[in-house]
Amino acid sequence: xxxxxxxxxxxxxxxxxxxxxxxxxxxxxxxxxxxxxxxxxxxxxxxxxxxxxxxxxxxxxxxxxxxxxxxxxxxxxxxxxxxxxxxxxxxxxxxxxxxxxxxxxxxxxxxxxxxxxxxxxxxxxxxxxxxxxxxxxxxxxxxxxxxxxxxxxxxxxxxxxxxxxxxxxxxxxxxxxxxxxxxxxxxxxxxxxxxxxxxxxxxxxxxxxxxxxxxxxxxxxxxxxxxxxxxxxxxxxxxxxxxxxxxxxxxxxxxxxxxxxxxxxxxxxxxxxxxxxxxxxxxxxxxxxxxxxxxxxxxxxxxxxxxxxxxxxxxxxxxxxxxxxxxxxxxxxxxxxxxxxxxxxxxxxxxxxxxxxxxxxxxxxxxxxxxxxxxxxxxxxxxxxxxxxxxxxxxxxxxxxxxxxxxxxxxxxxxxxx
Amino acid sequence: xxxxxxxxxxxxxxxxxxxxxxxxxxxxxxxxxxxxxxxxxxxxxxxxxxxxxxxxxxxxxxxxxxxxxxxxxxxxxxxxxxxxxxxxxxxxxxxxxxxxxxxxxxxxxxxxxxxxxxxxxxxxxxxxxxxxxxxxxxxxxxxxxxxxxxxxxxxxxxxxxxxxxxxxxxxxxxxxxxxxxxxxxxxxxxxxxxxxxxxxxxxxxxxxxxxxxxxxxxxxxxxxxxxxxxxxxxxxxxxxxxxxxxxxxxxxxxxxxxxxxxxxxxxxxxxxxxxxxxxxxxxxxxxxxxxxxxxxxxxxxxxxxxxxxxxxxxxxxxxxxxxxxxxxxxxxxxxxxxxxxxxxxxxxxxxxxxxxxxxxxxxxxxxxxxxxxxxxxxxxxxxxxxxxxxxxxxxxxxxxxxxxxxxxxxxxxxxxxx
Numbered sequence: 001x002x003x004x005x006x007x008x009x010x011x012x013x014x015x016x017x018x019x020x021x022x023x024x025x026x027x028x029x030x031x032x033x034x035x036x037x038x039x040x041x042x043x044x045x046x047x048x049x050x051x052x053x054x055x056x057x058x059x060x061x062x063x064x065x066x067x068x069x070x071x072x073x074x075x076x077x078x079x080x081x082x083x084x085x086x087x088x089x090x091x092x093x094x095x096x097x098x099x100x101x102x103x104x105x106x107x108x109x110x111x112x113x114x115x116x117x118x119x120x121x122x123x124x125x126x127x128x129x130x131x132x133x134x135x136x137x138x139x140x141x142x143x144x145x146x147x148x149x150x151x152x153x154x155x156x157x158x159x160x161x162x163x164x165x166x167x168x169x170x171x172x173x174x175x176x177x178x179x180x181x182x183x184x185x186x187x188x189x190x191x192x193x194x195x196x197x198x199x200x201x202x203x204x205x206x207x208x209x210x211x212x213x214x215x216x217x218x219x220x221x222x223x224x225x226x227x228x229x230x231x232x233x234x235x236x237x238x239x240x241x242x243x244x245x246x247x248x249x250x251x252x253x254x255x256x257x258x259x260x261x262x263x264x265x266x267x268x269x270x271x272x273x274x275x276x277x278x279x280x281x282x283x284x285x286x287x288x289x290x291x292x293x294x295x296x297x298x299x300x301x302x303x304x305x306x307x308x309x310x311x312x313x314x315x316x317x318x319x320x321x322x323x324x325x326x327x328x329x330x331x332x333x334x335x336x337x338x339x340x341x342x343x344x345x346x347x348x349x350x351x352x353x354x355x356x357x358x359x360x361x362x363x364x365x366x367x368x369x370x371x372x373x374x375x376x377x378x379x380x381x382x383x384x385x386x387x388x389x390x391x392x393x394x395x396x397x398x399x400x401x402x403x404x405x406x407x408x409x410x411x412x413x414x415x416x417x418x
Numbered sequence: 419x420x421x422x423x424x425x426x427x428x429x430x431x432x433x434x435x436x437x438x439x440x441x442x443x444x445x446x447x448x449x450x451x452x453x454x455x456x457x458x459x460x461x462x463x464x465x466x467x468x469x470x471x472x473x474x475x476x477x478x479x480x481x482x483x484x485x486x487x488x489x490x491x492x493x494x495x496x497x498x499x500x501x502x503x504x505x506x507x508x509x510x511x512x513x514x515x516x517x518x519x520x521x522x523x524x525x526x527x528x529x530x531x532x533x534x535x536x537x538x539x540x541x542x543x544x545x546x547x548x549x550x551x552x553x554x555x556x557x558x559x560x561x562x563x564x565x566x567x568x569x570x571x572x573x574x575x576x577x578x579x580x581x582x583x584x585x586x587x588x589x590x591x592x593x594x595x596x597x598x599x600x601x602x603x604x605x606x607x608x609x610x611x612x613x614x615x616x617x618x619x620x621x622x623x624x625x626x627x628x629x630x631x632x633x634x635x636x637x638x639x640x641x642x643x644x645x646x647x648x649x650x651x652x653x654x655x656x657x658x659x660x661x662x663x664x665x666x667x668x669x670x671x672x673x674x675x676x677x678x679x680x681x682x683x684x685x686x687x688x689x690x691x692x693x694x695x696x697x698x699x700x701x702x703x704x705x706x707x708x709x710x711x712x713x714x715x716x717x718x719x720x721x722x723x724x725x726x727x728x729x730x731x732x733x734x735x736x737x738x739x740x741x742x743x744x745x746x747x748x749x750x751x752x753x754x755x756x757x758x759x760x761x762x763x764x765x766x767x768x769x770x771x772x773x774x775x776x777x778x779x780x781x782x783x784x785x786x787x788x789x790x791x792x793x794x795x796x797x798x799x800x801x802x803x804x805x806x807x808x809x810x811x812x813x814x815x816x817x818x819x820x821x822x823x824x825x826x827x828x829x830x831x832x833x834x835x836x
Contacts, residue, residue: 019753023777096776102798108787110797113775117809200809221639221810242832249834335437344828357531357827358514359441369526369830378835379528379826380520391535391618392639393811396826408797408814409775412787414660416667417796 003183007191010146011198013176014119018144021177022116026093028171033136036167037085040078040132043163047073050159051128058152070126071153081132084383088136091382094400095142098409108415112406116142118200120403121192122385123148123214125206128156134203135164135178137385141403144177146199148192151184158182193218203385203398223394223402225387227313228258228341230371233330233356234274235347236267242368243270243346244277249370250344252285256315258387259342259364259374263310263320265330268294271323275299278321287317294323310337327352331359338362340389342374342396363389363396421601425609428564429616431594432537436562439595440534444511446589451554454585455503458496458550461581465491468577469546476570488544489571499550502801506554509800512818513560516827526833530824534560536618538821539610540803541566541632543624546574552621553582553596555803559821562595564617566610569602576600611636621804621816626731641812641820643805645731646676646759648789651748651774652692653765654685660786661688661764662695667788668762670703674733676805677760677782677792681728681738683748686712689741693717696739705735712741728755745770749777756780758807760792760814781807781814 021029040047051073058068094114101111120143122134131147138145149157161180168177181188193202193214202222204214215222232250234243250261266274275298282289289295290305302321309320310333324330327345334343342364345356353367364374374397376384381399388394394402439447458465469491476486512532519529538561540552549565556563567575579598586595599606611620611632620640622632633640650668652661668679684692693716700707707713708723720739727738728751742748745763752761760782763774771785782792792815794802799817806812812820 019777019779022779023773104796104798106791106796108784108791108796113783115776115779118779216637219634221808223810239832245832245834253835355441358533359437361437361440361533361536362825364826364828365531366526366828367830368832369828370834372835373524373526373828373830373833374826378522378524378526380522390639391823392641393823395823405809405811405813407780408782408792410782410784410787410791412785412791414657414663414786415791416663416788417671417790 003185003187004191006183007181007188007195008198010179010181011119011195014144014146014179015198017174017177018116018118020174021139021144022095022118022142024142024173028173029093029139029142030089032139032167032171032173033085033089035170036132036136036164037082039163039166040160041082043159044075044078047078047156047159050155053155054153061152063152067126067152071128071156073128073156077129081129084133085136088140088383091140091400093140094404106415107413109411111409113409114404115407116404119144119146119198121146121148121199121202121220123189123192123202123204123206123210124150125210126150126153128153128160130205131157131160131180132164133383134385137383137400138403139177141400143403146179146181146192148181148189154182154184189214190217193220196220205386221393223386223388223398224390225258226389227339228260229263229311229313229337229339230259230261230341231263231265231334231338231343232261232371233265233334233343233345234267234270235345235349235352236269236326237348238270238346239348240274240277243274244281246344246346246368246370247278248281248285250372251282251287251319252317253370253372255317257372259371260315261319261371262312262314263322263337265333266321266323267326267330268323271295271298275321282319285317287319289319289321291321292323295321313339327355331356334360334362341387342366342371344369344371363387421603421605422609424601425599425606425613426616428597428599429537429613432562432564432597433616435592435595436534436536438592439557439562440513440536440560442560442591444513446591447511447557447560448507450557450585450589450591451503451507453588454550454554454582455500457581457584458578459500461577462493462496465496465574465577468573471573472571479570481570485544485570489546489574491546491574495547499547502551503554506558506801509558509818511558512822524833525831527829529827531827532822533825534822537562537564537616539564539566539617539620539638541607541610541620541622541624541628542568543628544568544571546571546578548623549575549578549598550582551801552803555801555818556821557595559818561821564597564599564610566599566607572600572602607632608635611638614638623804639811641804641806641816642808643676644807645757646678647680647729647731647755647757648677648759649681649683649752649756649761650679650789651683651752651761651763652685652688653763653767653770654687654744655766656688656764657766658692658695661692662699664762664764664786664788665696666699666703668790669700669705669737670735671788671790673735675790677789678733679737679789680730680732681740681755683751684739684741685744685748686741689713689716693739700737703735705737707737707739709739710741713739731757745773749774752778752780759805760784760789762787762789781805
């Protein structure tokens with residue numbers, strides 16, 4: 001079949017299914033999630049066989065080791081998928097809540113009702129567990145989903161999709177509420193992101209290149225997470241132990257995550273005292289430092305940071321370090337170089353803490369806490385479909401609420417406009 | 419100067435100004451609004467001269483009468499601009515409010531702070547009063563603005579912009595917080611909508627053609643209002659007088675507005691009784707009816723509605739009429755043909771009212787009230803920058819809140835991730 005026609009049919013089915021899912025009860029959606037859990041649990045051998053097929057194809061194609069690792073569905077990862085489904089089923093249903101109801105001078109009552117977005121398109125790379133994670137969050141929030149995973153995971157994703165369909169049918173929900181794009185044809189993505197009549201939002205998950213390409217070409221709004229160039233700023237008079245503790249945790253707790261610190265900023269009054277202690281701690285973790293001239297005046301062994309280092313998301317044991325006059329310069333640096341993801345100030349000063357919060361234009365701004373806390377679980381969202389570095393609709397970790405919107409509801413008693 | 423370079427400079431200045439406006443006090447922004455008001459009041463003769471220039475050019479170019487009308491800055495329209503500025507200054511400031519603050523198991527406190535979007539690009543057609551309306555709402559909500567009005571209104575818009583700059587400077591805010599694109603070169607729009615590094619959101623105001631073109635080409639998120647194909651559905655057992663009153667008001671109170679009803683739906687049980695009375699009322703207002711077969715069985719003089727009529731935004735004294743079995747078919751019809759703007763049910767039945775509210779996928783859904791209520795003033799927003807038919811970010815009338823977003827704020831006491 002022609003891929004355009006195939007995608008149009010997926011879109012049309014998703015749109016129709018989305019209306020039924022939006023009108024379904026919380027109980028039905030939870031039932032589908034738990035039935036999917038049971039179906040996956042019962043399909044372990046089929047999942048393993050499908051995954052082995054993908055892994056074999058990957059090995060033949062010479063996939064890089066990290067990709068092969070992400071592709072693998074270990075028993076532990078299947079357990080985590082089952083637990084994820086249980087957790088999402090236990091989250092409160094965001095759909096239907098009416099808020100901000102007020103009576104207007106005309107006598108009408110105006111409020112807002114939380115409603116699903118409709119059809120969510122998810123585009124992701126190798127990890128097959130994303131199929132369940134993303135589909136479950138979308139279903140819980142009353143949306144239909146079209147999932148386009150990496151072609152290297154196609155057999156695994158189709159096996160998982162069969163379990164999702166089993167779960168949907170067990171709850172008397174339409175089987176097309178979750179659809180996996182069942183072709184490796186790359187043109188499928190191009191169609192998915194240019195069908196605004198069938199798809200309400202695209203959530204791409206993957207490398208920066210993929211996301212930039214999708215954002216540039218999409219005719220559908222994109223909830224995107226580009227990169228995380230996160231900062232810790234150690235303010236004049238900060239508690240030294242707290243500052244070191246946070247700066248070390250934000251860099252070294254994990255290197256490959258988007259909320260990992262990539263540049264450390266210090267007020268000049270703190271540099272002399274803190275930089276040697278920090279250098280020791282980072283050396284112990286084998287983190288390479290790249291410093292500005294003032295950093296290197298205190299730590300001569302450190303390499304010079306170039307302009308490019310201030311923009312770099314290393315995702316590796318490398319850290320850029322800059323000494324600045326104080327808060328104003330720190331805010332300037334962050335608003336110039338940060339990717340507007342997550343930035344922290346370590347300070348004792350209330351007024352400067354509040355200025356940092358107000359003036360740093362990032363999706364998460366923190367006082368005296370590690371940047372590593374920026375995620376949906378730590379923020380109490382229960383789960384996240386991604387972290388948005390956009391400003392519209394959703395900023396920061398996106399949970400169930402980010403997969404909904406609000407419409408106006410008006411209750412009248414026959415009022416007309418005069 | 420090269421138009422690309424000119425737009426890049428506007429963008430860069432707007433971005434820099436947006437940081438200062440975002441950090442400014444409510445008092446400073448209100449002072450700028452009121453000083454603009456005084457400046458416009460003092461510049462009436464200059465405004466009249468600039469407007470006369472535009473009108474003369476328009477007459478020579480043979481502008482159509484409605485365009486000429488919209489272009490004119492009458493003393494009454496200037497009064498309305500002054501009153502608008504006073505009203506916007508008196509609205510509560512949305513910026514800075516922290517909400518939903520909760521303490522997490524890790525001990526960090528997580529909440530959300532309302533912040534400006536940054537730089538808003540407004541693209542509009544002839545009416546010069548939009549310059550003040552849009553700029554004042556953006557400024558109040560802490561944003562910088564780049565305004566691209568119709569080339570036919572360029573002299574008027576520049577005269578108004580001078581007053582806005584006077585207002586900004588009086589409040590010690592950057593003069594570039596509001597900038598009018600000072601060239602008739604059409605390429606300016608193309609640049610404005612493809613500078614995501616400088617512009618955070620585009621709000622187009624104008625005809626459907628303009629908005630579709632901008633949405634298709636924009637690299638920046640668009641808050642758009644496409645069209646208003648609005649419905650009134652008269653349910654089985656509805657109060658006859660209320661139904662007629664609402665159906666007549668929704669169609670005839672104004673024809674050219676987006677919240678005017680374009681299609682009337684009736685449950686078959688109501689048709690026999692109501693259609694003759696409705697036909698009489700519409701005939702009195704010279705509204706042409708176009709009906710389905712069942713409508714024409716009761717009103718044989720009515721013309722036949724075609725498939726195209728169900729999709730038509732007439733903006734004229736024409737109304738499509740369809741008789742349906744009941745609520746299910748009405749919801750189906752609306753979700754198929756409506757532009758997801760505003761739809762109303764007239765009913766006495768609570769369960770059906772709630773189903774209509776939940777299942778009709780439109781930005782405003784109403785019970786027993788005229789569709790004409792769908793606007794920012796009637797909803798208590800104070801003012802509106804437009805009515806969004808999108809689902810993401812803002813749906814329905816967009817006021818100050820729609821020009822802001824929320825970022826996460828985290829208060830810690832030195833917590834690190836384990």
